[in-house]
Structures are given as structure tokens and as C-alpha cells.
Amino acid sequence: MLPYHTLPGGIPGVERPGPNSIVELLQRVLQREGFYGGPVNGGFTAATVAAVRNFQAARGLTADGIVGPATWNALPAETLQGIPVIREGSSGGAVALLQRCLRRQGYDPGPINGVFGPETTAALKRYQQTGAPEIIVDGICGAQIWPLMG
Known part of the structure; x- marks a missing residue:
């Protein structure tokens, strides 16, 4: 399993109260x-x-x-x-959340702008490669990845 970091009083990637x-x-x-x-x-x-x-x-x-x-x-x-499934071409709050999580863990997704582009895909794939053997390296963030984000 990938390293897991969660903020006190929060869930993976949720930095402060607000719609998510x-x-x-x-x-x-x-x-x-x-x-x-x-x-x-x-x-x-x-x-x-x-x-x-x-x-x-x-x-x-x-x-x-x-x-x-x-x-x-x-x-x-x-x-x-x-849980939302996002991939290159997706946009919105879930993408911005993923980008923040990746950045916090040392994987540069490019600008935190809510747009899932090539930089975010590359960062997610690098993150997936550091995980357990059962993690599929596909650049898609869904049920396999969200619980590991933090």
C-alpha cells in the first residue's frame, strides 16, 4: 500500500471544511x-x-x-x-483535490487548477508506480487511489 497521510480532523485531501x-x-x-x-x-x-x-x-x-x-x-x-473516477480531460473540484494531494506527497501535477492534463497524468502515474504491486499504473484516479490519497 502507498504511504498514507491524513490531516488531523480531516479525510484524505480535505484541508478545511467545505463542499467536497x-x-x-x-x-x-x-x-x-x-x-x-x-x-x-x-x-x-x-x-x-x-x-x-x-x-x-x-x-x-x-x-x-x-x-x-x-x-x-x-x-x-x-x-x-x-467515488468519482477522474482521468486526463476531467476537470473540477475532484481534480483540484487530486492535484493538491499529489503536490503534498511530492509529485508535481503542474498548476493546481482543476484541469486534469498531461502533467497531472504523469504525476499520478509516478505516484501509482510507488505503490503496492496490485496498484494499476494507468493515470486514472478512482476507487483504487482515492482512499490512499492524503
């Missing part, structure tokens, strides 16, 4: 599992952190509110099916 599709997915799953009753709005709010901590405690994990590998792995398997 990964957080929205997390909120939906926690809601479905009975841990979250707030709005599904993509904001990593205090209510979301509390739901994460409750989920972690119920699963025997360290209840720190950080969604790291152990927490991702404790979520139902179908959870990762809702």
Missing part, C-alpha cells in the same frame, strides 16, 4: 449506516467529524475523527463504488 464530493459520499454512507443525521452537503463539519468518531468507536477503531486507511477499510465495500 468525497465528504458527501462519506456522509451518505455514515447516514445509511445510522451514524449521521445531518445534511448531505459535502462539508466536513463538526457533525460529520462526530459521526466519523461514533462509527470508528463502534468498529473498534481509534475514534479520532480522521478518515484514514483503517476507517476506509471498515466502511461497507460498496462505499468506494460512489
Whole structure:
């Protein structure tokens, strides 16, 4: 598995509260599992952190509110099916999130502009090459890569 770094009180790549599709997915799953009753709005709010901590405690994990590998792995398997798949030609917030994550881990994706171009593809492939043998080096960021980003 690739090195995994998560910011305290956050989930992979989420630097501050605000709308984020990964957080929205997390909120939906926690809601479905009975841990979250707030709005599904993509904001990593205090209510979301509390739901994460409750989920972690119920699963025997360290209840720190950080969604790291152990927490991702404790979520139902179908959870990762809702994670956005992005590749060269994609654009938007998920791409900017990936670019920030790659930069933070030492892989230069070019400008952090939300546009998945050749520089981002090359950086992602370099990142994928440093991973476990089961990581496919394809320049695509989806369910295989998002949980490893941080």
C-alpha cells in the first residue's frame, strides 16, 4: 500500500471544511449506516467529524475523527463504488483535490487548477508506480487511489 497521510480532523485531501464530493459520499454512507443525521452537503463539519468518531468507536477503531486507511477499510465495500473516477480531460473540484494531494506527497501535477492534463497524468502515474504491486499504473484516479490519497 502507498504511504498514507491524513490531516488531523480531516479525510484524505480535505484541508478545511467545505463542499467536497468525497465528504458527501462519506456522509451518505455514515447516514445509511445510522451514524449521521445531518445534511448531505459535502462539508466536513463538526457533525460529520462526530459521526466519523461514533462509527470508528463502534468498529473498534481509534475514534479520532480522521478518515484514514483503517476507517476506509471498515466502511461497507460498496462505499468506494460512489467515488468519482477522474482521468486526463476531467476537470473540477475532484481534480483540484487530486492535484493538491499529489503536490503534498511530492509529485508535481503542474498548476493546481482543476484541469486534469498531461502533467497531472504523469504525476499520478509516478505516484501509482510507488505503490503496492496490485496498484494499476494507468493515470486514472478512482476507487483504487482515492482512499490512499492524503
